[in-house]
Amino acid sequence: MDRMENMKLMDIYNRLYNNFGPRHWWPAKDDFEMIIGAILTQNVAWKNVEVAIENLYSRDLIDLYRLYNAKNEEIIDAIRPARFFNQKLRYIKAFCKHIIDEYGGELDKFFDKDTKTLRRELLSLPGIGEETADVIILYGARKPIFVVDAYTKRLVSLLGIMDGPFTYPRVQQYFMSNLETDLYLFNEYHALIDAWGNIICRGKAAKCAECPLSDLCSICTLDRTKDRIAPVI
């Protein structure tokens, strides 16, 4: 734990928290819905996922066994707004099958495993990459792990707080080695970075005037008219 790096990261966290307030993630009624949402949201706007989840609820399919036994056409019909529906159908069914075969359909038994084992097991499943695995560990199993997404890479790149290349494990290691291992902190930090990337720092339409980190940003100087350059990731 480097004191200076910790101060930098906590300063960023506090600015985001003061600006956006607590985000109360993950937005789901239960753990199963949380996991389905995590798969459906891959490279898709969350608004589309909300529709897909609602479609599943209206078909009474937010349930491990009912979803696993449902017809492919019915699931595709429901999740179509979340894009890549053929792949995501396979991913969802594979996850359900795994929990049914290995844990008798009980998610809690799956979550009981230690973080490292849980992560390995999640990564072995189709459609579960590093980000989705960590999201499920943090917001589903409620174990402290730092989630890295495209916004996180954009943030460290723009603020110049760490050296590249900004690969998933390197960025994750940077945050986890310089922050207290705290479930609430990791929960809010990722959710706040998402709010920042989603609401403020969205590519061409970036609202630098409203950004609580503008004075730390290497390319977003407000005192001169300057075209934004895409961050190198």
Add this chain to the structure above:
DNA sequence: TTCCTGCGTT
């Protein structure tokens, strides 16, 4: 790298 491939925003 490319494919997957819906929808609100600009």
Add this chain to the structure above:
DNA sequence: AACGCCGGAA
């Protein structure tokens, strides 16, 4: 019409 989205696989 083009962009970009709470990515992952091959």
